[in-house]
Amino acid sequence: MGDEVDLEELMASLSPAELQALVDEMAADPDDVHIPASVRTAYRCEKEPTGDLNRDSLINHINDIALNTPDKEEKVKFEAGVKRGKVYVPKYNDDERAAMQKEESEQVRLDPDEEAALSSATLDDIMALADILNTNPQDFVMEAYADPLQYYEPEPPNQTNPQEVLDKLKSNDSSLQDVCLNNLTNITEQQMCDIFDALRNNDKLTKLSACNCDISDFAVATLCSALEQNNGLKSLSVENNRISPDTVGDLFESIASPNNGLIEVRVGSQAQESKGYRVEQRIAAAILKNPRVMKLGIKLEFKDIADKVSRHLILNMDKIRMKRLNDGIAPGAGVKWTAARTLD
Numbered sequence: 001m002g003d004e005v006d007l008e009e010l011m012a013s014l015s016p017a018e019l020q021a022l023v024d025e026m027a028a029d030p031d032d033v034h035i036p037a038s039v040r041t042a043y044r045c046e047k048e049p050t051g052d053l054n055r056d057s058l059i060n061h062i063n064d065i066a067l068n069t070p071d072k073e074e075k076v077k078f079e080a081g082v083k084r085g086k087v088y089v090p091k092y093n094d095d096e097r098a099a100m101q102k103e104e105s106e107q108v109r110l111d112p113d114e115e116a117a118l119s120s121a122t123l124d125d126i127m128a129l130a131d132i133l134n135t136n137p138q139d140f141v142m143e144a145y146a147d148p149l150q151y152y153e154p155e156p157p158n159q160t161n162p163q164e165v166l167d168k169l170k171s172n173d174s175s176l177q178d179v180c181l182n183n184l185t186n187i188t189e190q191q192m193c194d195i196f197d198a199l200r201n202n203d204k205l206t207k208l209s210a211c212n213c214d215i216s217d218f219a220v221a222t223l224c225s226a227l228e229q230n231n232g233l234k235s236l237s238v239e240n241n242r243i244s245p246d247t248v249g250d251l252f253e254s255i256a257s258p259n260n261g262l263i264e265v266r267v268g269s270q271a272q273e274s275k276g277y278r279v280e281q282r283i284a285a286a287i288l289k290n291p292r293v294m295k296l297g298i299k300l301e302f303k304d305i306a307d308k309v310s311r312h313l314i315l316n317m318d319k320i321r322m323k324r325l326n327d328g329i330a331p332g333a334g335v336k337w338t339a340a341r342t343l344d
Contacts, residue, residue, distance in 0.1 A: 020044075162187045162195065169198035169205065181210040189219055196223040203232035215241040224254035231259050237266040239297060245275035248298075252286035255293065266297030273299060280305045288312050291319070 011019065024042040032040065076084045092100070121129075160181055168176040181187065181195075192215060199205065220243050227233070236255075243251075248267050255262045275283070284305045287293065294316050300306040 158183050160184065162191045166191065166195050166198060169195060169202050172202050172204055174204050176205060178207045179205060179209065181208075181213055183212045185214075187213060189216060192219045193222045196220075196226050199223070199226040199230045199233065202230065205233055207235040208233060209235075209237040210241075211237055212240040213238075215243060217242075217244050217247040220247050220251060224250050227251075227254045227260055227262070228257045229259060231261040233260075233262055235264040236262055237264075237297070239266050240269045242271045243267065244270075245272060245279040248275065249279050249282040249286070252283045252290075256286045256289045261292060263292050264295040265293060266295075268297045268299055274301060277302055277305075284309050291316060294320075 014022065024044060029035065030040050078084070118126075158180065160179070162181065162184065165176070165179055165181070169179075192210070192213065196219060199208075215238055220238070223238075227236075248270070251267065252265070254260070255265060280300055280302055283298070284300075287296070287309050294313055296309065296313065300309065
């Protein structure tokens with residue numbers, strides 16, 4: 001075609017310097033791994049080679065240049081804490097300022113006096129305060145600006161009268177089905193033993209909770225002998241007491257009796273939490289003999305024992321489900337369903 005350019009003619013019209021500049025520009029591709037590294041840039045060194053590379057001599061020469069080159073004189077003398085030159089002031093638009101104000105309003109603020117004291121405090125002051133509070137200085141500053149703790153009203157004290165409970169248990173009162181003795185500090189060991197002993201002939205009580213009552217092994221021994229004759233109690237909780245591991249094992253062996261009807265037992269958080277493999281094996285053996293228990297509150301350290309106990313609890317629950325199906329009771333029968341509310 002007539003408008004095509006003859007490249008050979010065009011290159012012949014260029015001078016050697018222009019042609020070399022054109023080649024350098026076209027070959028300078030730093031990302032092209034197919035060409036040698038020496039031609040990936042447009043720079044060409046035209047100096048004569050000085051000989052083989054001597055690395056030590058080159059390093060010494062660079063060090064000499066660095067040591068002998070005088071420092072540039074500073075126009076403004078350096079002073080600690082003083083900014084030299086023009087201070088950068090960032091500029092924000094309306095949306096950025098609104099976002100910053102929202103974020104600042106959500107941050108925790110101390111009292112003005114405390115804020116002023118902390119802002120003017122030196123590192124030695126903060127370390128002295130942290131030493132007084134027996135904490136790490138960094139933790140002290142983080143706790144000072146932490147979110148305020150939410151206050152919850154303390155639970156009212158337990159007003160249960162142990163003597164009234166004992167009298168009703170002895171008389172087998174049908175109105176007494178749930179007894180809560182949690183956190184009672186005025187109950188003696190003799191009263192606790194009497195309450196546990198009254199369970200022998202009581203078939204009305206279904207739930208007994210005696211957590212944090214400072215129960216000892218002596219009272220639990222009375223409870224163990226009473227549970228062997230009691231078939232009305234379904235739930236027992238004696239957490240956070242002073243029951244030893246061996247006594248906990250005695251308790252599980254007593255509820256394995258065929259006369260017992262417990263399906264929920266909670267004995268965690270005792271004074272001695274670690275029981276050891278021997279006691280845990282003993283507890284697991286007693287649980288595996290129990291065909292009724294379905295809920296346990298206990299910490300088992302060894303995984304193989306915990307797996308055996310867990311599988312046995314699931315098996316006990318599955319037996320109840322199969323019995324319900326064999327009796328012809330459909331799933332969900334007897335449950336009171338609430339109709340969904342509509343907009344009209």
